[in-house]
Amino acid sequence: MTIPSCPSTIGKFTVERELGRGASSAVYLGYDRFNSRKVAIKQIHARLLEEPQQAARYRRRLRNEASMAGLLHHPYIVRLLDADEDAEPPYLVLEYIEGESLSSYTNADKLLPVPKVLDIAFKVCSALDHAHCNGLVHRDIKPANIMLQPNGDVKVTDFGTALLLRSNVTQITGLVGSPAYMAPEQVREQECTHRSDMFSLGVVLYQLLTGRSPFEGESDFATLYKINSEMPPPPSELRTGLPPAVDNAVMRALSKIAEDRFADWPEFASALLDGIRGLPERRAEERQGERFAQMRALPFFADFHDAALWEALRLGKFHIAKAGTVLMQEDTEGDSFSIILEGIVAIRRKGVALSTLGAGVTLGEMAYLRPENPVRSASAIAEGPVLMLEIRNAALRKASDGLKGCFDRAFIKLLVNRLIATNAQVSNLDIPLR
Numbered sequence: 001m002t003i004p005s006c007p008s009t010i011g012k013f014t015v016e017r018e019l020g021r022g023a024s025s026a027v028y029l030g031y032d033r034f035n036s037r038k039v040a041i042k043q044i045h046a047r048l049l050e051e052p053q054q055a056a057r058y059r060r061r062l063r064n065e066a067s068m069a070g071l072l073h074h075p076y077i078v079r080l081l082d083a084d085e086d087a088e089p090p091y092l093v094l095e096y097i098e099g100e101s102l103s104s105y106t107n108a109d110k111l112l113p114v115p116k117v118l119d120i121a122f123k124v125c126s127a128l129d130h131a132h133c134n135g136l137v138h139r140d141i142k143p144a145n146i147m148l149q150p151n152g153d154v155k156v157t158d159f160g161t162a163l164l165l166r167s168n169v170t171q172i173t174g175l176v177g178s179p180a181y182m183a184p185e186q187v188r189e190q191e192c193t194h195r196s197d198m199f200s201l202g203v204v205l206y207q208l209l210t211g212r213s214p215f216e217g218e219s220d221f222a223t224l225y226k227i228n229s230e231m232p233p234p235p236s237e238l239r240t241g242l243p244p245a246v247d248n249a250v251m252r253a254l255s256k257i258a259e260d261r262f263a264d265w266p267e268f269a270s271a272l273l274d275g276i277r278g279l280p281e282r283r284a285e286e287r288q289g290e291r292f293a294q295m296r297a298l299p300f301f302a303d304f305h306d307a308a309l310w311e312a313l314r315l316g317k318f319h320i321a322k323a324g325t326v327l328m329q330e331d332t333e334g335d336s337f338s339i340i341l342e343g344i345v346a347i348r349r350k351g352v353a354l355s356t357l358g359a360g361v362t363l364g365e366m367a368y369l370r371p372e373n374p375v376r377s378a379s380a381i382a383e384g385p386v387l388m389l390e391i392r393n394a395a396l397r398k399a400s401d402g403l404k405g406c407f408d409r410a411f412i413k414l415l416v417n418r419l420i421a422t423n424a425q426v427s428n429l430d431i432p433l434r
Helices: 052-069 114-133 194-210 220-229 244-253 265-277 288-296 306-315 393-397 401-427
Strands: 013-021 025-032 037-044 080-084 091-095 146-148 154-156 317-321 326-328 336-342 345-349 352-357 379-382 386-392
Touching: 013 037, 037 052, 052 080, 052 091, 114 146, 114 154, 114 194, 114 265, 114 288, 114 306, 194 244, 194 265, 244 265, 265 288, 288 306, 288 336, 306 386, 306 401, 386 393, 393 401
Parallel strands: none
Antiparallel strands: 013 025, 025 037, 037 091, 080 091, 146 154, 317 386, 326 379, 336 386, 345 352, 345 379
């Protein structure tokens, strides 16, 4: 079959080259001249639009993907930028993602480090939790639909067969998805829920960890039979050194009965964290999921939605300080603030101890709140090992309005609580009358 040549333009976008080609569409690297950015253009194959009934089905699928993607705003879900379902052929315009799909890492000779695999899965859980909270079931989670970026971040793509649970609109039904990654209830064309996506992610995890599909058959029919009736060996039997918690997380996700899987995505993510903690020391980029969970548990971040919390994590820099380290020096100008994640910090002024601060408290935020007078009023010294997230004031001012709003509200709440505590201390003082 002759592959059509690459078009020079699609709509208002200049086409630079083809990125990939599937059974129903081709994806091109395009350039948006109006916004000066690269984009990915997903265009339906023209040959699939020759027969009216088939054309209507493919246009409906593209419209479905556009409407579903438009509901989602999460750092680990690809953003929809534009769509034209009436074009000949119709197309979607998505943010361009540097990197490659996880399909590149499912063979035994090119497996990723275990900590990185678990961190990727943790981020995908966060993305799919966001989709679930918006009433969506993806129904086609597979390595080809998860992009891995050079910095370790991921992007979940292709919501063409997604199911919107809270909708009266006619949606794509029947046997949808990719056979090797379907949950048993998908195979039986029964109701799909977020637990169906958990099963699919379990299959992806198994492949990334072992280089083998858990339900590999000689045909699609044989694969679907195994999905319904067989359980694979635990991943640790195929890749030694995996902690029991990793086996437990993967095998629970692969349970035949949907109710035996995790109740929700945070529970799945927590199980992955248990696996991560059972591994040797990891590099910083492989600990992002663990750091996210650590930040999520702190009251300071209670009102941050997941997208804002991920943005804060990527915006800042983690520091580990030894006991006695001066973290903040009085009477010097500050250009950043920090949030204490672990440890105790002593606050002193002119050598006099004022207070001690623990996890979830900020240091140096007044330099951000009062840019006209960024001088530190006190010193901060680590009393033992301290883990902090440092954020530059200039970086936060350039961040999204959503993140800045979250920090503003958190700072106000923190300052009000400090004022209340100070007033309580003053009211308890025994002041003699004169």
